[in-house]
Amino acid sequence: MENEFLNKVEDNAVVRMWSEKMQLEKGDSLAKGYMSELCDFIRISVTQNEFRELRDIWACSDDETKQLFYQNYGDLPYLLDIKVDKHLFQAMAQFWNSVYSCFTFGKVDLVLTVEEYTTLLRCLKVQVDKTYSRAANIPTFVKKLMSITRMSEQWVIARIQQKGDGKCIPWVSLRDLIVAHPDVKKKVDVFALSIYGLVIFPKALRHIDEAVxxxxxxxxxxxxxxxxxxxxTFKSLSACRRAGEGRFIGCAQLLLGWLHSHF
Known part of the structure; x- marks a missing residue:
């Protein structure tokens, strides 16, 4: 059944060729003589973290804790209940146009916008005109985790791991901290950090990356x-498109939520 589905999806390569042809004819940013280096079909993986433990923690939280979370971080826990359909995601990826960072469906281009994603993030506290940028002089990973968790330097250092080219802290360490932490505010902060690391930026499975x-x-x-x-999201989709395969490391839940909002 899966192979039959994927064989039908492969025909979507004609959409990309039509898009590039039209771009050249209309005289836009594609140079004359442009030759696409993109493959005709993407085999993209949407391997996810397991969210059962996160859902269980949220379900066991009292009303006071939930309200504190909503006030500070919005309604992020709804992302835990969005089931990612890998076949739908595989089909959608075939329509990704790397040149313009949008999805091209027939003669319609759909662009992911800041306004739409702000709505999907469901957090009224953030201000659209205050953009995050990485500061020149930032605290070390250890110091940042100490500030977020209110745990000792020794506790943090003992749990930091090296994963690939970056440092991470295992989810299991944060899970145990959420359950046992005496400070409700810190419980909420660590739970929110876990959602950002496991759901929104799932670069290292079952780990929270330093950049997060x-x-x-x-x-x-x-x-x-x-x-x-x-x-x-743009970076991961384009990297998979160029290689013809790969793992999507953006937030699949938000992307599918955006797609459903248009169809």
Whole structure:
């Protein structure tokens, strides 16, 4: 059944060729003689973290804790209940136009916008005009985690791991901290950090990446994370399109939520 589905999807390559042909004829940013280096078909993976533990923690939280979370981080937990349909995602990826960073469906281009993603993020606290940017002099990963968790330097250092070219902290360490932390505010902060690391920016499975901690550390300044979320989405889709395969490491839940809002 799956192979039959994918064989039908392969025909969508004609959409990309039509799009590039029209761009050349209309005289826009594609140079004369442009030759596409993109493959005809993407085999994209949407391997996800397991959210059962996150859902269980949220379900067991009392009303006071939930209200505190809503006030500070919006209604992010709804993302935990969005089931990612890998076949739908595979089909959608075939329509990604890397040149213009949009989806081309027939003669219609659909663009992911800041306004739409701000709505999907469901957080009234962020301000669209306060864009996140990585500061020149930022605290170390250890210091950022100490600030977020209110745990000792020794506790943090003992749990940091190296994953590929970056540092991470395992989800299991944060899970145990959420369950046992005596400070409700810190419970909420660590739970929110976990959603950002496991759902919105799932680069390292079952780990929270250092870059996520840096962004999260700035959210209390009411900056918007939407531009970074969109940039990661564009970057990951285009990388998979160029290679013809790969794992999508953006937020699949938000992307599918956006797609459903248009259809």
């Amino acid at each position: 901690a840096d962004l999260f550390d700035r959210l209390d300044k009411r900056v918007t994370p939407v531009l970074i979320i969109l940039a990661e």
